[in-house]
Amino acid sequence: MMKTNDSLADIISEMKKAESILFLTHVTMDGDTAGSAAALCRAMLSLGKTAHIYTGESFPLNLKFLDFEGFIREHSMLLEEYDLVMTVDCSDMSRFDKRMDLYNRGKLSVNIDHHATNDYYADLNYVEADAPAAGEIVYKLIRESGIEADVKTAEALYTAIVTDTGQFQYNTTTSGTHRIAAELLEAGIDLNYISVNLFQTVRKESYILRAKVLETMEFLENDRFVIAFADRNMFNETGCMPEDSDGISELLRNIESVEVSSMAKEISDGVYKISFRSKNDIDVSKLASGFGGGGHRKASGCTIRGNREKVKALLYPEVTKLFMSSDL
């Protein structure tokens, strides 16, 4: 498949021609996919179009504030056919897999994304692998379209960018990203409101869980590797779900000596989902792929069946091998 971008101008022209548009977000909704879809949907609504977003899942607590007009809860409220179906932040069709029937309701499909692995699955494709967030591409698209962005559109775009850049800390962040943030602030967004919603909506129970998880920390390789565990009984005791332990791998990577951090969650009885994060140069995709998982150099994951002891017995020798090969 040729990976050639269509022009934003052509995409804008199709959007303006369409009377009805459906936006699809990726599974395990995040700020970038939800914010990008919300912004585009508002832009289309402002032109008097019929515009819908269908996520197929409920909003996480920290994104509920983005639940603007356009997000459709009931499958039955959707149209049988749309002039355009547009996906945001979806590198391939598996990202909206269970909604393939909806994707096929579009007379034309458009794919807007920022993943280098995007496989250009749609009729029109626009992928910028350098963009730190799909929201940054959507910002450009809306600006080029000449559509006036209201405050809520600006809030959605800011949300997409601030979440996918790790609050402007990931090194995908450029001066252009900051200039866009400046313009979004000038559009009148309420920074405190967005920040409180995005980052200050942690469930109380998840901190109780976090205390228990931190107590399980084990260090290997002169404290350069750390792993922590969240077993089923810990979820049950604290009234937490596996997603309440999201973010702990990143937290553990913040330890000074740590080069690779890892978090093992027992997502169902005897099944551990394990995530790996790398601080600098060690490639953790190797660790994950050894167990049938995958990912990138700095973030990867896999699944291992067994109890905590079995996970350790299988994983620790591979960690040692990884550090040995990285030390060469």
Add this chain to the structure above:
Amino acid sequence: MMKTNDSLADIISEMKKAESILFLTHVTMDGDTAGSAAALCRAMLSLGKTAHIYTGESFPLNLKFLDFEGFIREHSMLLEEYDLVMTVDCSDMSRFDKRMDLYNRGKLSVNIDHHATNDYYADLNYVEADAPAAGEIVYKLIRESGIEADVKTAEALYTAIVTDTGQFQYNTTTSGTHRIAAELLEAGIDLNYISVNLFQTVRKESYILRAKVLETMEFLENDRFVIAFADRNMFNETGCMPEDSDGISELLRNIESVEVSSMAKEISDGVYKISFRSKNDIDVSKLASGFGGGGHRKASGCTIRGNREKVKALLYPEVTKLFMSSDL
């Protein structure tokens, strides 16, 4: 005392005239005071001046990367007299109290700050209470001076701004702040290097402490108030210092239901230093001032003598009163 700003132009002119300059940071060094001083010092060194910074304390782990030329370790290496002594991010003289003798070694003193409470103690004063960081004022000063800022100067300025804005999340952040960040990125700073240093240098022991602290969480007022404790024995058991529990109040404020978070650290036997953080409208300076402390609406602190039970017995009724008055 009249609170009238001198002009940046006058301050720049004095800096250019001076042959020797000493910069003073505030006690309990943070990214803003250290970054601002480092940037100004480098600017002066680039003009061939004798420029020193004396902090009177060691660098916290996450700021060690700022330890550029100019930072003087040995008191005896300082000059007997400086043409100029300049303080950064110090709202009053108590902020560099133990170095008053050094402040007095200046023929002329300059005070650059962004605290509304600044009492204009120096010969020349420039205070911008709206600036989210002293570093933002220093950025303007260096730009106005026409001095070429090198990459390390840009890194120091970025550090000042990113730390004092809470990664651009505090609502003191403006579009101007983002435009400055854009220019600093364009100056070639290494974002990953700075981020890893600032935010990924947590001591392993401090996470072991954090687990214990989170287990002490107590909720009042329908989960709108939370407090956690770090007692002496917890520091001893984990090999931590009180500063290893820094940031936990802010962490606790991230809980969805919480309006006011609090952290009580036993800084010496039977002496608890208590910090308060407010999420939205509740004014926590009232809570602190009732115990002889002080601070701002959203961040305050006080000291209470006694054991953990006594702290609770004294504090909890005041918390209830605060919420009752806020509910009116």
